[in-house]
Amino acid sequence: MSDGGAELLSLLATxxxxxxxxxxxxxxxxxxxxxxxxxxxAEGAMMLSAMVGFAAALSTGSVLAGFAAAAATxxxxxxxxxxxxxxLGRSQIAVGFVLAMLCADxxxxxxxxxxxxxxxxxxxxxxxxxxDVPLVGPLLFQSDxxxxxxxxxxxxxxxxxxxxxAGLLLRAVGEQPAAAHARGAHVTRVRTAAxxxxxxxxxxxxxxxxxxxxAGWSHRHTAGYGxxxxxxxxxxxxxxxxxxxxxxxxxxxSSAASLGQSALPxxxxxxxxxxxxxxxxxxxxxxxxGLLERASALLPSAARRPLxxxxxxxxxxxxxKPYPADDGAEExxxxxxxxxxxxxxxxxxxxEEPPRGMDQRAR
Amino acid sequence: xSSDPAARRSATAARRGAVSLLLRxxxxxxxxxxxxxxxxxxxASPAAVAAGLWQGAFGSTDRAARVLATLAxxxxxxxxxxxxxxxxxxxxxxxxxxxxxxxxxxxxxxALWPHLPAGAVVALCVGAGALGGVLWGALTxxxxxxxRVSEIFAGLGxxxxxxxxxxxxxxxxxxxxxxxxxxxxxxxxxALWLSTLGGTDLSPVxxxxxxxxxxxxxxxxxxxxxGLRLRAVGLSPPAAEVLGxxxxxxxxxxxxxxxxxxxxxxxxxxxxxxxxLIPSVSSSLGFLSLLVVMLAGRRAALVAPIALFFSALNVxxxxxxxxxxxESSLAGVLQGALxxxxxxxxxxxxxxGRSEVA
Numbered sequence: 001m002s003d004g005g006a007e008l009l010s011l012l013a014t015x016x017x018x019x020x021x022x023x024x025x026x027x028x029x030x031x032x033x034x035x036x037x038x039x040x041x042a043e044g045a046m047m048l049s050a051m052v053g054f055a056a057a058l059s060t061g062s063v064l065a066g067f068a069a070a071a072a073t074x075x076x077x078x079x080x081x082x083x084x085x086x087x088l089g090r091s092q093i094a095v096g097f098v099l100a101m102l103c104a105d106x107x108x109x110x111x112x113x114x115x116x117x118x119x120x121x122x123x124x125x126x127x128x129x130x131x132d133v134p135l136v137g138p139l140l141f142q143s144d145x146x147x148x149x150x151x152x153x154x155x156x157x158x159x160x161x162x163x164x165x166a167g168l169l170l171r172a173v174g175e176q177p178a179a180a181h182a183r184g185a186h187v188t189r190v191r192t193a194a195x196x197x198x199x200x201x202x203x204x205x206x207x208x209x210x211x212x213x214x215a216g217w218s219h220r221h222t223a224g225y226g227x228x229x230x231x232x233x234x235x236x237x238x239x240x241x242x243x244x245x246x247x248x249x250x251x252x253x254s255s256a257a258s259l260g261q262s263a264l265p266x267x268x269x270x271x272x273x274x275x276x277x278x279x280x281x282x283x284x285x286x287x288x289x290g291l292l293e294r295a296s297a298l299l300p301s302a303a304r305r306p307l308x309x310x311x312x313x314x315x316x317x318x319x320x321k322p323y324p325a326d327d328g329a330e331e332x333x334x335x336x337x338x339x340x341x342x343x344x345x346x347x348x349x350x351x352e353e354p355p356r357g358m359d360q361r362a363r
Numbered sequence: 364x365s366s367d368p369a370a371r372r373s374a375t376a377a378r379r380g381a382v383s384l385l386l387r388x389x390x391x392x393x394x395x396x397x398x399x400x401x402x403x404x405x406x407a408s409p410a411a412v413a414a415g416l417w418q419g420a421f422g423s424t425d426r427a428a429r430v431l432a433t434l435a436x437x438x439x440x441x442x443x444x445x446x447x448x449x450x451x452x453x454x455x456x457x458x459x460x461x462x463x464x465x466x467x468x469x470x471x472x473x474a475l476w477p478h479l480p481a482g483a484v485v486a487l488c489v490g491a492g493a494l495g496g497v498l499w500g501a502l503t504x505x506x507x508x509x510x511r512v513s514e515i516f517a518g519l520g521x522x523x524x525x526x527x528x529x530x531x532x533x534x535x536x537x538x539x540x541x542x543x544x545x546x547x548x549x550x551x552x553x554a555l556w557l558s559t560l561g562g563t564d565l566s567p568v569x570x571x572x573x574x575x576x577x578x579x580x581x582x583x584x585x586x587x588x589x590g591l592r593l594r595a596v597g598l599s600p601p602a603a604e605v606l607g608x609x610x611x612x613x614x615x616x617x618x619x620x621x622x623x624x625x626x627x628x629x630x631x632x633x634x635x636x637x638x639x640l641i642p643s644v645s646s647s648l649g650f651l652s653l654l655v656v657m658l659a660g661r662r663a664a665l666v667a668p669i670a671l672f673f674s675a676l677n678v679x680x681x682x683x684x685x686x687x688x689x690e691s692s693l694a695g696v697l698q699g700a701l702x703x704x705x706x707x708x709x710x711x712x713x714x715x716g717r718s719e720v721a
Contacts, residue, residue: 040515084707093453093515094657094706101650102699108692109401227519234516274527277520284512315513 011255012139016147019251021046021208021222023150025229026236026243027157028201032078033238034161035194036174036318037085040096042202043226044103045077049206051111054217057207058119066120067207074203075196077103082195086188089322104220114217121215122146146212150244153201157240170194174316177323187323205229231280237313250276287313390704397704398697407687416694419682420675428563430671430678431570432636433648436461437670438573439628440652441659442580443621448661449584450617451597456503456518458649459525460496460622464629466529467495469640472551472633473537481554488555489630496626497619499525504618508611529642537640547641557635566635574667576624581663593617625649651677651698658702673698 025046032039039045049070057066077099085092122144130141140151161167172180173190181187209222228250236243253275286292292311296304399409421427440457447454471491475484499521506517534543557566584590592613595603600610632644655673659665680694 080703088707090706091453095703097453097455098654098657098699098703098706101654102696102703105692105695105699109405109690109696112690224523227523231516231520274523277523278527281506281512281517281520281524284516285506285510289510 009139012252013143014255015248015251016139016143017213017251018254019247020147020150021205021213021225022229022232022247022250023154023205023244024208025202025205025226026232026247027153027240028074028198028205029229029233030198030236030238030240030243031157031161031170031201032195032198033233033319034174034316035170035191036177036316036321036323037081037191037195037198038092038096038320039078039081039195039198039202040093040230041077041081041099041103041199041226042229043224044100044107045074045199045202046206046209046226046229047220047222048077048103048107048110049073049203050210050222051107051114051206051217053203053207054119054210055111055114057211058114058117061120063120063122063211066211067204070203070207070210071200072203074206075200078195078199078202081199082192085322086191086195092320100226104223107221108219111217111219116216116218119216120211122212144212146208150208154240154244161240171316174318177318177321181323191323202226202229228276231276234313234315235276235280235283237311238315242310246276249279283311283313287311386709390708391701394697394700394704397700398693401696402689402693405689407689411687412683412689412693415682415686416676416679418679418686420679422682424561425563426678428560428565430675432564432566433674433677434671435566435569435573436628436632436648437652437655437674438577438667439624439631440649441655441666441670442573442576442663443624444652444656445580445584445661445663445666446593446617446620448656449590449593449597450614451600452507452514452614452617454503454518454618454621455515455650455653456499456521457621457625457653458645458647459503459518459522460499460625461629461632461645461649462522462525462529463495463499464492464626465633465640465644466525466532466629467626468492468630468633469532469537469548469551472555476552476555481552485555485557485634488634489627492626492628492630492633493623494626496622496624496629498622499626500618500620500622501615503622504615507618508614526642529640529644533640533642545642547637547639547644550639551634555634556638557631559635564636566631569631569635572627572631576627577663577667584663589616654698654702658705660705 025042029039029042052073053066053070056069057063060066080099081092081095084090084095124142124144126142127148131137133141141148159167161171169180169185170190172183173185173187173194177187180190205225206222209225210217214221229247232243232246232250236246293308296307299307402409402412419426420430440461443460444454444457468488468491471488472484475487479487503514503517503521506512506521507514512520533545533547537548539546539549557568559566584593592603592608593616595606595608596610596613603610603613628648629644632646632648633640637644651673652670655666655670659669676694676698680691683689683691683693
C-alpha cells in the first residue's frame with residue numbers, strides 16, 4: 001500500500017477510535033429521546049461513569065467489571081432524571097442540567113486518587129476472516145471488542161426501534177403518549193425503561209473513553225463529549241444509524257484537525273472541536289426554517305424526497321413533555337417543545353400542519 | 364386551647380407556616396447531609412471541611428474581597444437570566460454571551476488604546492462587551508423564534524461556537540508575540556485595569572454594576588409593563604398573542620437583555636480580573652448563575668443571598684486542596700446537590716408556580 005493510503009487508513013482508524021464512545025452515548029440518548037424524555041445530564045453522567053469505570057477496573061483488575069460499574073453509574077444518574085422528570089413531573093431540562101453540573105464535579109471529587117494512575121485497558125482483538133477483507137478489514141475489524149460492540153449496538157438499536165413491537169411502542173410513547181396509553185401502553189414505565197437503558201449506554205460510553213479510547217483518568221477527562229453526543233442526536237434526526245454516522249463524522253473532523261493544522265497553521269486544532277455544534281445548528285437551521293424544503297423544490301421529486309428525509313431532524317412530538325399532561329399547578333418553562341414553538345409562531349398555525357404519523361417513521 | 368375561632372385560625376396558620384418552612388428547608392438539609400457524608404467517605408471531618416471553607420472565603424480581607432469580586436458577574440448574569448426565565452426560557456447560552464462580552468471588550472481595548480484616554484476606552488470596552496452579548500443573545504433568540512431551534516440547544520451550540528472563537532483568537536490573530544498558549548493574550552496596559560480596593564481583587568465599579576443590575580431587574584420585572592408582558596409570554600404564548608403581546612418579540616428582547624448583562628460581566632472579568640483574554644475567561648460562572656437563579660426559584664430577592672453563598676463556596680473551596688487535600692470541586696457538588704434537592708422537593712410542585720411568577 002502506498003504511503004498516502006497508509007496515512008489515510010491510520011487517520012480513519014483514529015477517527016473510528018474517537019467516535020466509538022460517542023456512538024454509544026448518542027445511540028443511548030436517541031433511545032431515551034425517542035421515548036419522549038430528554039436526558040440532559042449526559043455530559044456529567046459520562047464523566048462520572050468514566051471515572052467510576054476506571055476505578056472499578058483498576059481495583060478489580062477486570063475491564064468487564066469497569067464497564068459494568070460504568071453502566072450502573074449511568075443508569076443511576078438516569079434514574080434521578082426519571083424520578084424527577086417522569087414521576088414527579090419536574091422540568092426534565094432543569095433536572096438534567098443540574099445533574100450534568102453535579103456529576104462533573106462529583107467525578108473530580110471522587111476521582112482525585114485515580115488521576116494519571118496507569119490502569120487496565122481493553123486489549124485489541126481482530127476478528128478472523130473479516131480482518132482479511134481488503135480495505136474494510138484493516139479499518140473496521142482489526143480493533144477491539146468495544147468497537148465491535150458499537151457496531152452491534154447500532155444495528156441492534158435500529159432493529160429494535162423499527163422492526164420490533166417493543167420499539168414501535170417506544171416510538172408511540174414518544175410521539176403520541178395519550179394514544180399509546182389508550183392502546184394499553186404503560187407510558188411511564190416505557191419512558192423509565194428507555195431512560196435507564198439510555199443512561200446505561202451513556203455510562204458505557206464513559207468507560208469506552210476511560211478504558212479504551214483515552215485510557216486512564218484525569219480531571220474532567222471526557223469534557224465536552226456528553227454535550228457533543230446530545231448535539232449528534234439532533235444532527236442524526238433521532239435515528240440511531242444517522243446518529244452513529246454523525247459520531248463518525250465528528251471523529252473524522254477531529255482527527256482531520258491534526259492534518260488541517262499543517263495545512264492551515266493559523267487555525268488551532270481546538271477550533272475543530274466546535275464543528276459538531278456548528279453543523280448541528282446549520283442542519284437545524286436548514287430543516288426547521290423550511291429553507292431546505294424551498295430549495296429542494298427546484299430538484300426533481302425523485303431526488304427531493306431522499307434529500308429531505310436525509311436531513312429530517314424533526315424531534316418526537318412529545319419530547320420533553322410530561323405525561324400525563326400537567327394540570328397547570330406546576331410552572332414549567334418550555335423544553336424542546338414543538339407545540340410551544342408552534343404557539344410562538346402564531347395561534348392556530350400549528351394545527352394546519354399535518355401530524356407526523358408513526359407510519360411515516362416506520363415506513 | 365382557645366375557643367376563640369380567630370385565635371384557632373391563627374394557630375393553624377402558624378402551624379402550616381412552620382410545616383411549609385420545614386418542607387422548604389428539608390431539601391437544603393438533605394443536600395448538606397449528602398455532602399457531609401461524602402466528606403466522611405473521603406476521610407475528612409465535615410466540620411473541618413466547613414471550617415476550611417469558611418477560612419478560605421472569609422479568613423482574610425483579601426479572600427472576603429475575592430468573594431465579593433466573584434459575586435459581581437454572578438449578579439449580572441443572574442439578573443439577565445431572571446428576564447429569560449420570566450419569559451419561560453431555559454437559557455443555557457448565558458455562558459457563550461459572557462465569553463463574547465469578554466472577546467468584544469478585549470477587541471475594543473486592542474483597537475482603541477492608546478488612541479483615546481483610558482477612562483473612555485474602559486467605558487467603551489464595557490459597552491462593546493454588552494454589544495457582543497446582545498449580538499450572541501439575539502442570534503440565540505433568532506435561532507429559537509425564527510429557525511425554531513430549541514433555545515436549549517441553540518444556547519449550548521452558541522456556547523461552543525463562542526469557545527471556538529476565543530481559542531481561535533488566543534491561538535491565532537491575538538496570540539502573544541512568539542508564543543500562543545492557554546495563558547491567553549498579551550495583558551492589557553495597566554492604565555485600562557479597573558481600580559481595585561486597597562490591593563485586593565475587588566473592583567467596586569464591577570460590584571456596583573452587579574448590584575444595580577439586580578435592583579434594576581427587580582424593578583423592571585415587578586413594576587413595569589415590560590415585566591408584565593414577559594410574564595404573559597412565559598405563562599402562555601398563545602394567550603399573550605391574543606392579548607396583543609407579540610411573543611417572539613418578547614423572547615428576543617429577553618435574550619438581548621440577558622446577553623447585554625452577561626456581556627458586561629465578561630467585559631468586567633477581562634478589565635478587572637484577568638486583564639487579558641483567556642480561554643477559560645468565563646470560569647463557568649454563567650452556568651453557576653443558572654444554578655443560583657434555579658435555587659432562588661427565579662425570585663430576584665433571593666438571587667443576591669444565594670449568589671453570595673455560592674460565590675463564598677467557590678472562593679472558599681480553593682483552600683480545600685491545600686489544607687485538607689480535598690478537591691475544590693466539592694463546592695460544585697454542594698451547589699449542585701442544593702439545587703437538585705430543591706427541584707425534587709414536594710414544595711416545588713405545589714405553591715411553586717404561583718409564588719415564582721409573583
